[in-house]
Amino acid sequence: xxxxxxxxxxxxxxxxxxxxxxxxxxxxxxxxxxxxxxxxxxxxxxxxxxxxxxxxxxxxxxxxxxxxxxxxxxxxxxxxxxxxxxxxxxxxxxxxxxxxxxxxxxxxxxxxxxxxxxxxxxxxxxxxxxxxxxxxxxxxxxxxxxxxxxxxxxxxxxxxxxxxxxxxxxxxxxxxxxxxxxxxxxxxxxxxxxxxxxxxxxxxxxxxxxxxxxxxxxxxxxxxxxxxxxxxxxxxxxxxxxxxxxxxxxxxxxxxxxxxxxxxxxxxxxxxxxxxxxxxxxxxxxxxxxxxxxxxxxxxxxxxxxxxxxxxxxxxxxxxxxxxxxxxxxxxxxxxxxxxxxxxxxxxxxxxxxxxxxxxxxxxxxxxxxxxxxxxxxxxxxxxxxxxxxxxxxxxxxxxxxxxxxxxxxxxxxxxxxxxxxxxxxxxxxxxxxxxxxxxxxxxxxxxxxxxxxxxxxxx
Ligand code: BES
Ligand code: MN
Ligand code: MN
Numbered sequence: 010x011x012x013x014x015x016x017x018x019x020x021x022x023x024x025x026x027x028x029x030x031x032x033x034x035x036x037x038x039x040x041x042x043x044x045x046x047x048x049x050x051x052x053x054x055x056x057x058x059x060x061x062x063x064x065x066x067x068x069x070x071x072x073x074x075x076x077x078x079x080x081x082x083x084x085x086x087x088x089x090x091x092x093x094x095x096x097x098x099x100x101x102x103x104x105x106x107x108x109x110x111x112x113x114x115x116x117x118x119x120x121x122x123x124x125x126x127x128x129x130x131x132x133x134x135x136x137x138x139x140x141x142x143x144x145x146x147x148x149x150x151x152x153x154x155x156x157x158x159x160x161x162x163x164x165x166x167x168x169x170x171x172x173x174x175x176x177x178x179x180x181x182x183x184x185x186x187x188x189x190x191x192x193x194x195x196x197x198x199x200x201x202x203x204x205x206x207x208x209x210x211x212x213x214x215x216x217x218x219x220x221x222x223x224x225x226x227x228x229x230x231x232x233x234x235x236x237x238x239x240x241x242x243x244x245x246x247x248x249x250x251x252x253x254x255x256x257x258x259x260x261x262x263x264x265x266x267x268x269x270x271x272x273x274x275x276x277x278x279x280x281x282x283x284x285x286x287x288x289x290x291x292x293x294x295x296x297x298x299x300x301x302x303x304x305x306x307x308x309x310x311x312x313x314x315x316x317x318x319x320x321x322x323x324x325x326x327x328x329x330x331x332x333x334x335x336x337x338x339x340x341x342x343x344x345x346x347x348x349x350x351x352x353x354x355x356x357x358x359x360x361x362x363x364x365x366x367x368x369x370x371x372x373x374x375x376x377x378x379x380x381x382x383x384x385x386x387x388x389x390x391x392x393x394x395x396x397x398x399x400x401x402x403x404x405x406x407x408x409x410x411x412x413x414x415x416x417x418x419x420x421x422x423x424x425x426x427x428x429x430x431x432x433x434x435x436x437x438x439x440x441x442x443x444x445x446x447x448x449x450x451x452x453x454x455x456x457x458x459x460x461x462x463x464x465x466x467x468x469x
Contacts, residue, residue, distance in 0.1 A: 010149050014141075014453055022124075024054065025137045025449070028093075029111045029126040033133070035071055035094035035166045044071045044162050047093045047133075051140070051160055052076070058144035060158065068170035071162030075181075078143070079155045085467040086155040087460065088184035088423065090413070091136035091191055092164030095128035096438045103440035118197070118434055119445040129444035130431040135190040136160055138430070138449060142456035151457060153464040157184055161413075164191075167211075167373030168413040175413075175420050186386040186463065187417055190452060192407050192429030197447055199277055200394040200402040202387065203427040207305070208340030208377035209410040210349045211313075214239070214357060215368040216332045225328040233364030235332040236317045242360055243334060246310055250296040253310045253338070255356045261343045265306055273306070274299060276403040286434055305406040309339045335372075339408065346374035375412020378425070385466040386426045393428075393458035397451060428459065 014021075033047035034040040048065050055063040055076040063076035071094060079086070098108035106112040111126040124134065139158070146152040159182065161171045175182065195201045218235035219228070248254050265273075278301055284292060294303035303309070317332030319325040338353065340346055354369040361367040380387055382404060394402035407427065414425045430452040436442045 010145055010151065010457060011454065013145050013148055014450065017141075018450070021137075021141050021453070022446070022449075025124070025134060026111045026126075028054075028133055028137060029124070029128055030109055032098070032109045033094050033128065033162065034097050035163050036097055041071075044094065048072045048074050048160075048162060051093055051136070054137075054140050055158060058140050059147035060143065060156070063158075066174065068163075068174060070166075070170040073162070073171060073174055074160040075158065077155070077157040078147070078152065080152060081155070084153065084155050085186070085463060086157060086184040087463065088157045088159060088182060088187045089139050090159050090161075090187055090189050090417070090425070091139065092132045092161050093136060094162040094165050095131065095133065096165050098127045098440075100440065105441055108440075108442075113446065114443075116443065118432055119443070119447065122446045123435075123443040124446065124449070125441055125443045127442055129442055130435040130448075131437040131442065132164070132191045134444040134449055135429060135431065135452065138190060138452035139188075139456060142453045145453065146457050146460065152460070154460045157182065164411065164413070168375075168416075169373065171413055172416055175416060179421060182421055184421070184423060185467065187414075187421075187423050187425040188428055188456075188459065189411065189414070189425050190429045190456075191411055192409065192427045193431045193433050193435075194429065194448075195276060195278075195403060195405065196432065197445065197451075198398075198400075200398040200400055201276065201405045202390050202394060202402050203380075203407040203429065204382060204387070204404045205305070205342075205379040205406040206377065206414055206427065207308070207408055207410050208344060208346050208375050208415070209337060209412055210340060210346040210353065210374040211335070211337045211372035212350060212353055213335050213370050213372060214333065215370075216242070216317075216361070217330060217366045217368075218364065219328070219330055222330050223328040225326045229328050232328060233362065234328050235365055236329055238362060238365050239315070239317070239332040239334060242357070243312055243315070243336075245360060246336075251294050252296075253308065255310070255349075255353050256359075257352045258308065258310075258349065261345065261348075262308060263342045270302065270306075272404070273406055274301070276301075276405055304408040306341055308341050308344060311337055311339075313337050339410065340377050342377045342379060344377065346376055350374060373412070375410055376415035378411075378414045378418070380424060380426060384424055385463065386424055389459050389462035389466055390426045390428050392462040393455050396458050397455040426459075428456070430455070
């Protein structure tokens with residue numbers, strides 16, 4: 010199989026580049042046509058790889074691409090999930106090379122080169138590994154599991170229509186395990202398998218003061234300024250210990266045992282390098298927890314955007330009528346995103362002074378998720394990583410969210426294996442996103458090993 014990958018290396022890369030050139034931005038309706046193009050592209054490549062019945066399933070939003078290869082009903086079935094949509098590339102001026110013109114450059118973490126493009130790592134590069142891994146297994150007659158593919162186009166905007174698709178296609182999606190490459194490993198020489206994802210509750214608030222923008226000299230000082238008020242309210246959402254003050258926020262948080270915390274802390278991590286990479290002199294967060302714990306096993310609250318008043322060129326002396334913020338919370342087991350959204354809404358209204366009116370609305374959310382390490386899925390992932398990297402992988406807990414994963418468990422009764430190959434430093438969602446060429450090919454090499462070990466553990 011390695012020979013096949015080696016002799017098709019350039020073609021695999023060329024195809025990925027072609028895929029990355031399609032600006033499949035799900036959040037922005039101007040790219041609706043490109044979303045369809047990306048779906049068509051991946052469908053065509055799935056057919057070429059040897060999968061059957063590749064189809065584009067329309068939804069009320071962006072389409073889902075589905076394909077399968079059922080060779081023998083006695084074999085276990087792997088359902089591969091991933092997303093072909095990407096985050097908006099803005100701010101464009103911060104990219105060193107154009108986001109939809111893939112360019113290879115070396116970086117300290119990627120001495121063998123990395124592909125710079127929006128979606129290179131999250132998640133087009135990673136789903137393409139699966140397409141090429143399946144092609145490789147089929148060409149070498151080593152496909153030892155049935156496979157179903159489900160690539161969606163709305164992961165970056167909340168997976169609303171995938172949820173409906175899953176509920177309506179329970180039979181079609183029947184499988185033994187879900188395999189997802191949309192997360193990270195610790196480093197290219199330190200393989201790891203993520204065993205959890207955080208949930209998410211995404212809110213938007215609107216604070217209204219006077220019924221119109223006012224002259225800040227004529228009225229300033231006498232009428233509450235909603236931008237000032239909102240800033241104060243936001244500041245009060247954390248206490249001096251970095252704890253979120255929303256009433257009831259921590260009530261359902263399951264504390265980890267000392268053993269669990271110690272074992273996660275045993276994974277290599279260098280806080281100095283971490284700070285240097287981000288160019289910050291100090292880290293910050295909830296007292297009593299380490300940097301990694303703060304970014305994985307603990308819930309958080311962050312402002313994602315804030316606006317109001319005059320932000321154009323020059324100055325304008327205005328007392329604005331309205332102020333807004335987008336606020337998201339990352340959640341951990343057993344917090345429930347709908348309950349947390351309600352708690353936030355109540356709390357935010359309760360802390361508003363009588364000088365303003367407050368509106369709170371909900372965007373989207375998802376539940377937190379954990380993979381049981383004693384399952385054959387996790388064991389297969391572990392063995393595959395160990396065999397491919399020549400080193401035992403480290404279990405880690407991820408800080409990001411893939412909201413649909415908890416829904417898969419609820420609706421399909423299936424656990425997901427987080428089998429990602431990116432690095433946290435690959436600038437996902439940021440300018441200059443990239444994906445290591447090493448990582449891309451390592452993924453293509455490791456995925457068939459998962460199939461092999463999953464088949465063996467399933468039968469044994
Ligand atoms: N692939 C990421 C999630 C991720 C990244 C998990 C790194 C673990 C490590 C995914 O595409 C993503 O960005 N999810 C969003 C959630 C969504 C509702 C916008 C997130 O985590 O913000
Ligand atoms: Mn992703
Ligand atoms: Mn993402």
